[in-house]
Amino acid sequence: MLSALIWLPIVAATVLLCWPGTLSAAWAQRSAAIAAGAALAIAIALFFQFDPQIHDWQLLEQLPWIEQLGLGYRLGVDGLSLPLVGLNALLTFLIIAGLERQEQRSRLYYGLMLLLSGAVSGAFLAQDLLLFFVFYEVELIPLYLLISIWGGARRGYAATKFLIYTALSGALLLIGFLALTILSGAGSFAYNPNLAAVLPIAQQVTLLVLILVAFGIKTPIVPFHTWLPDAHVEASTPVSMMLAGVLLKLGTYGILRFGLGLFPQVWPIVAPWLAGLAVVSTLYGSLSAIVQQDMKKMVAYSSIGHMGYILLAAAAATPLSLLGAVCQMISHGLISALLFLEVGFVYSRTGTRDLRVLQGLLTPERGLPIVGSLMILAVMASGGLPGMVGFIAEFMIFRGSFSTFTVQTLFCMVGTGLTSVYFLLLVNRAFFGRLPDQMETLPNVALREHIPALMLATLIVIFGVQPQWLVVWTEPATAALGNLAVIASRALDALT
Structure with missing residues (x-):
């Protein structure tokens, strides 16, 4: 099942890209939607095959690959990766099947989307350090092309900047993985939580910092964030x-899996620094969002702030904070996707995202009332309104981190208030007031186009009202990871 989840989209992408002769945009979209729907069905089936009471890897697949290098094809899923795999499959299907058809170079576009989805699933499911690195690097190629070909006026600059930053992230990650395996004397690159335990403290700290910087670029954490808004x-x-x-979650997932998971013994040494960076990222992202006039850039900076919450939870490394971190990954994935979707509708109908120009879009007669309503729901969820998934995720993070990093948690809680400020500014400026007379009646958004947004909004509310349906899959894994960090911290105190 795990291999099918990875290779079905990749094979479908290869068929699309190599199909002889011409293929209409409609058929390219339909073919990609079938492949994405099949991958989503497999992801849903994983939840039925998965035992939430077991915290360890499940549904393991192991095959020899390059034995001389110690590289094996090892896949597995646990409570940390399962929700992210489901999120990736869901968003891929909604984007391909539910959004407006891409007419320009459609075969290449949908092929790259499927390739991107398959590589991301491979990274979440990899149980081998080098195999993870391979998928981690493969996803750069389709994303770079998707930005540089179908992007805006400065797409070349933005795509190149993204490629440089993330290539640096991959290089640091490879150095860290190679050094860890060689220094520990391991015979293979198989994921092993005890891999670093045999190394001296100084070597562990050095390798951990190297890996954290690599994933910090991907997350992104301030000061490695500048590629994201562009x-x-x-x-x-x-x-x-x-x-x-989805893609930002590769960074936060890597911090938990390969940072805390491999280096629990020295995690308390770097944790205060991570908590400080969490505060900086949260406040910087939130304050930067407040001053933006471009709706999309405001949402982009909000992502930097919300990734800071996950970094705080990882630094605290308590069972509750880690559970909140995984919930925040899913919460942010759903909410940010909805926000960007609605911003896209505004831009396609009005031709601008400038908050100094937009006004009164909630007007029922000539405006975009459904788009405005869904945008209001998304910003309330992002601001942590009770009854939505954003609230429960942030509450668990702050409650789980407070006893370990009290001051840092309080500063990060300020970020929640700032989220409400900048998103209220966005909603008030763009959607309330009177629609300008010079702006003609805006083209309607068809009901079919609203289906992806309505599905995202439904999940945001369902998981907010009944969070147990989300945390049940993750709680045993994060509890085991948090307890491991506690035990390792006590061992480090005894050693020092």
């Missing part, structure tokens, strides 16, 4: 949805 502003709406909804 990439979002220039990317098309579907690419922005994938970038914010």
Whole structure:
């Protein structure tokens, strides 16, 4: 099942790209939608095959690959990766099947989307350090092309900047993985939580910092964040949805899996620094969002702030904070995808995202009332309104981190208030007031085009009202990871 989840989209992408003769845009979209729907069905089936009471890897697949290098094809899924795999499959299907058809070079576009989705699933499911790195690097290629071909006026600059930053991230990650395997004397690159335990403390700290910087670029954490606003502003709406909804989670997932998971013994040494960076990222992202006049750039900076919450939770490394971190990944994935989708509708109907120009879009007669309503729901969820998934995720993070990093948690809680400020500014300026007389009646958004947004909004509310349906899959895995960090911290105290 795990291999099918990875290779079905990749094979479908290869068929689309290599299909002899011409293929209409409609058929390219239908073919990609069938492949994405099949991958989503497999992801849903995973939840039925998965035992939520077991915290360890399940549904393991192992095959020898390059034995001379210690590289094996090892896949597995646990409570940390399962929700992210489901999120990736869901967003891919909604984007391909539900959004407006891409007419320009459609075969290449949908093929790259499927390739991107398959590579991301491979990274979440990889149980081998080098195999993870391979998928981590493969996803750069389709994303770079999706931005540079279908992006905005400065797409070349944004795509190149993204490629340079993330290539640097991959290089640091490869150095860290190679050094960890060689220094520990391991015979293979198989994921092993005890891999670093045999190394001296100084070597562990050095390798951990190297890996954290690599994933910090991907997350992104301030000061490695500057590629993200440019990439979002220039990317098309579907690419922005994938970038914010799924691809940023490769960074936060890597921090938990390969940072805390491999180096629990020295995690307390770097944790205060991470908590400080979490505060900086949260406040910087939130304050930067307040001063933006471009709706899309405001949402992009909000992502930087919300990734800071996950970094705080990882630094605290308590069972509750880690559970909140995974919930925040899913919460942010759903909410940010909805926000970028609605911003895309505004731009396609009005021709602008400038908050100094937009006004009164909620007007029922000539405006975009459904778009405005869904945007209001998304900003309330992002601001942590009770009854929506954003609230429960942030509450668990702050409650789980407060006892460990009290001051840092309080500063990050300020970020929640700032989220309400900048999103209220967005909604008030763009959607309330009187629609200008010079702006003609805006083209309607067809009901079919609203289906992806309505599905995202439904999940945001369902998981907010009944969060147990989300946390049940993750709680055993994050509890085990948090307990491991506690035990390792006590061992480090005894050693020092």
